[in-house]
Amino acid sequence: MDSPRERFFAGVRAQAPPLIGIVPFGLVTGVASIAAGLTPFETLAMSIACFSGVVQLVSVQLHAAGAPLAVILATAAVLSLRLVMYSVGLTPWLGSLPLRWKLAVAYVLTDNAYALAVVDFRHHPDRGNKHWFLIGTGAISWTVWQISVLVGIFVGAQVPASWGLDFTFALTFLALLVAVVPDRASAFAAIVGGGAALAAYFLPLKLGLVTAALAGIAAGMAWHALEKKWSG
Amino acid sequence: MVWLMILGTAVVTFALRFSFLGTVKPHSLAPSVKEALRFVPAAVFAAIVVPQVLIREEAIHLAPDNPRLLAAIAALVIAWVTRSVTWTLVGGMVALWVVQWWIGG
Numbered sequence: 001m002d003s004p005r006e007r008f009f010a011g012v013r014a015q016a017p018p019l020i021g022i023v024p025f026g027l028v029t030g031v032a033s034i035a036a037g038l039t040p041f042e043t044l045a046m047s048i049a050c051f052s053g054v055v056q057l058v059s060v061q062l063h064a065a066g067a068p069l070a071v072i073l074a075t076a077a078v079l080s081l082r083l084v085m086y087s088v089g090l091t092p093w094l095g096s097l098p099l100r101w102k103l104a105v106a107y108v109l110t111d112n113a114y115a116l117a118v119v120d121f122r123h124h125p126d127r128g129n130k131h132w133f134l135i136g137t138g139a140i141s142w143t144v145w146q147i148s149v150l151v152g153i154f155v156g157a158q159v160p161a162s163w164g165l166d167f168t169f170a171l172t173f174l175a176l177l178v179a180v181v182p183d184r185a186s187a188f189a190a191i192v193g194g195g196a197a198l199a200a201y202f203l204p205l206k207l208g209l210v211t212a213a214l215a216g217i218a219a220g221m222a223w224h225a226l227e228k229k230w231s232g
Numbered sequence: 233m234v235w236l237m238i239l240g241t242a243v244v245t246f247a248l249r250f251s252f253l254g255t256v257k258p259h260s261l262a263p264s265v266k267e268a269l270r271f272v273p274a275a276v277f278a279a280i281v282v283p284q285v286l287i288r289e290e291a292i293h294l295a296p297d298n299p300r301l302l303a304a305i306a307a308l309v310i311a312w313v314t315r316s317v318t319w320t321l322v323g324g325m326v327a328l329w330v331v332q333w334w335i336g337g
Contacts (some may be wrong), residue, residue, distance in 0.1 A: 216275025
């Protein structure tokens with residue numbers, strides 16, 4: 001039941017529906033990278049090295065706009081801060097793994113994989129081989145992501161912009177959002193996080209996302225504390 | 233410059249992904265940290281989605297003539313009812329195309 005093989009394919013199956021969002025996002029990233037002046041080889045190398053659509057897409061856009069390297073790296077760090085939160089979030093379950101498994105899981109840790117893993121781990125807290133679930137989600141999403149970027153590099157520019165393929169990025173996170181709002185405190189965290197993201201959007205260095213996320217977390221905690229006070 | 237960017241973004245991204253997984257032991261996490269973690273996905277996903285939908289051409293566009301706002305509302309309802317990433321994507325994109333065609337038509 002909890003064999004590596006079973007957990008691996010449970011991860012692959014869980015990741016299959018979100019693949020529909022990875023494909024257009026990869027296409028858009030491939031197109032944007034070429035438009036920013038990267039060669040196909042550089043685009044693929046970056047895609048394998050980063051394996052993060054948000055970082056790739058924003059970095060090549062900044063590069064095209066002539067931003068200095070320091071600004072690109074600072075932005076990439078800020079965009080990846082949520083990965084620190086995911087890293088913290090998985091630590092209670094995966095913190096005692098051997099180093100080689102932590103390195104492997106960290107490399108394929110994405111928004112999708114985190115959301116799927118949290119749901120699976122919460123529903124089945126006593127199952128073994130949890131890391132194999134993430135290796136499964138990672139194996140399929142990594143493969144499909146790289147192929148999508150490749151297709152974007154070579155044929156994606158022929159897709160008209162009016163199709164709005166980049167909107168699939170927002171839709172993917174919208175679906176993930178609904179899945180992670182089980183109670184009122186989480187809903188309040190989401191409302192404050194989303195509202196603050198709008199208010200803080202024009203902060204320099206894309207700091208708006210991080211500011212908004214922290215505001216949302218604080219709001220969720222405050223709501224939870226008030227609920228406890230009222231019910232107790 | 234391009235290769236420095238590739239190397240730099242890769243190192244930064246991996247280091248942050250690995251950060252806590254690599255260093256912090258499970259039992260050393262304070263209850264307040266665990267409590268805060270519960271709200272991370274909701275806050276982060278909302279903070280990513282809202283500007284994607286409401287910021288158009290570097291300005292806030294909160295009006296019924298923003299096709300992405302209408303499509304996102306439709307997608308939110310679909311996501312709520314179906315709990316499916318697939319149907320949210322399909323329904324959201326169809327809604328976007330229909331609204332764009334309507335407004336543009």
